[in-house]
Amino acid sequence: MTICVATSTLKHMLDYQPSLNDVFHALADPTRRAIFERLVEGDAPVSELAKPLAMSLAAVVQHIQILEHAGLIATHKTGRVRTCRIEPRALREAETWIAQRRDLWERRLDRLGEILDEQQSATSSNKEPT
Amino acid sequence: MTICVATSTLKHMLDYQPSLNDVFHALADPTRRAIFERLVEGDAPVSELAKPLAMSLAAVVQHIQILEHAGLIATHKTGRVRTCRIEPRALREAETWIAQRRDLWERRLDRLGEILDEQQSATSSNKEPT
Numbered sequence: 001m002t003i004c005v006a007t008s009t010l011k012h013m014l015d016y017q018p019s020l021n022d023v024f025h026a027l028a029d030p031t032r033r034a035i036f037e038r039l040v041e042g043d044a045p046v047s048e049l050a051k052p053l054a055m056s057l058a059a060v061v062q063h064i065q066i067l068e069h070a071g072l073i074a075t076h077k078t079g080r081v082r083t084c085r086i087e088p089r090a091l092r093e094a095e096t097w098i099a100q101r102r103d104l105w106e107r108r109l110d111r112l113g114e115i116l117d118e119q120q121s122a123t124s125s126n127k128e129p130t
Numbered sequence: 131m132t133i134c135v136a137t138s139t140l141k142h143m144l145d146y147q148p149s150l151n152d153v154f155h156a157l158a159d160p161t162r163r164a165i166f167e168r169l170v171e172g173d174a175p176v177s178e179l180a181k182p183l184a185m186s187l188a189a190v191v192q193h194i195q196i197l198e199h200a201g202l203i204a205t206h207k208t209g210r211v212r213t214c215r216i217e218p219r220a221l222r223e224a225e226t227w228i229a230q231r232r233d234l235w236e237r238r239l240d241r242l243g244e245i246l247d248e249q250q251s252a253t254s255s256n257k258e259p260t
Contacts, residue, residue: 021158029151030150091231094228095225104171
């Protein structure tokens with residue numbers, strides 16, 4: 001079924017929320033999601049995050065930098081130890097983006113359902129009694 | 131503040147939900163998010179989706195294939211027209227993943243707040259009256 005709706009806003013959509021690119025890109029990798037999930041349990045130094053991962057410390061640091069660049073986590077250094085923690089805002093923005101689209105889509109489905117119901121009622125009431 | 135929590139599950143986390151990689155990767159691109167947002171308004175043929183985008187039809191088709199591979203949309207061909215529509219399941223999975231992590235993180239914050247409150251109460255009740 002094709003519903004024709006104005007698409008004039010499509011081009012404008014490309015210009016906004018550049019940070020969502022970084023957030024979704026950061027979440028698209030299983031190592032980065034695993035690091036994020038570990039940090040949900042509590043703040044942790046980079047060395048502890050790296051321990052269970054089958055990769056070099058340098059690779060882990062790169063993943064952490066991508067998470068930090070996306071605003072999903074923050075890090076701070078005390079002496080020689082860099083500790084990571086969750087930054088909730090970026091994740092909340094991604095969640096909001098998804099939830100709003102899901103909500104709009106569900107409302108459209110509801111509207112379509114109502115239209116079909118109305119059409120069915122109109123058809124029934126227009127029928128000649130047998 | 132660093133909280134030491136067992137990280138034994140970190141390695142296992144890398145093995146599950148491979149499709150989340152595809153969903154988040156698909157959403158990490160503004161053109162693909164724009165196409166998805168357009169489809170939230172209603173099903174549309176590829177040619178209509180391509181119209182407002184400053185790129186070749188082949189490039190748009192590639193974006194659509196990535197969205198379809200991630201399970202975010204489905205397409206069907208009638209004659210020479212390929213029409214696209216939203217597939218809600220993959221988006222819901224991504225939303226659930228994010229919501230669960232946010233929920234866990236918020237609960238941890240609540241627990242920390244309770245521990246701090248208890249410590250404060252204990253300190254107050256142990257104080258000698260002046």
